[in-house]
Amino acid sequence: MKPEILLSRIRVVLCRPSHPGNIGAAARAMKTMGLSRLTLVNPKLFPDPEADTRATGAVDLLNAAKIFTSLNEALAGTVFAIGLSARQRDLGPAPGAPRQMVSALLSAAEEGDVALVFGNETVGLSNDELQLCHAAVSIPTNPDFSSLNLGSAVQVLCYEARMAAYAERPPSPESVTTPFVSPTATHDEVEGFYAHLETVMTATGFYNPEQPGRLLPKLRRLFGRARLERDEVNILRGVLAATQNKTGHGSKC
């Protein structure tokens, strides 16, 4: 697939940005590297003249930005999402280095839309937001001063994406024809499965929402690593539905 098309499939998602100037800086960072899909989740102030000023010639990306009220909605239809975090979390998705993960992101972009997800300037990404991503990336930094400006973090990842898109890349394992392969499940299909799983685990008593522990994040990490295909999601949901029928817990999910 052409590099320009791969880059056009990357959504840059800014979660709860506080400073409109950073939104403008992100748009400029994206456009210089050939990305265009700016996506905002609950921006504090947008549109705003400060965003336009900092975007300079990338105001077209601001005008075309998509705005959502939750990260879940912003990721609808994507097949792979990477969360950017300056801090390593003990319970997040599988962590990796920017170059390695951007390569995985571009392989996934052969199949559909993908996302780079950035956090708020003060508090970063919440654990819940990171849980919606398949992978986590920290940009290597001075350990004593690890937090980049939001626009700068966007620039680093967009640069890596451009380098990877224009480099010769071996065919991804997914794109090599193997029997029984179905398309990668989208974010919303996988979230539907998680909701179904939680319902059945709760109904059968395996999971107690009053004492959640680490069960749900661990299951998310397991299935996130597996990069579920659509057929596989359907099989798993079939197993859950059959369990519900057999145990009389209903099939309302």
Ligand code: SAH
């Ligand atoms: N104080 C926040 C940092 C916010 S910076 C924290 O501790 O998480 C705003 C956003 O830029 C972050 O949420 C992250 O998405 C990105 N960012 C900044 N520095 C980064 C780094 N070293 N590695 C990965 N992402 C980084």
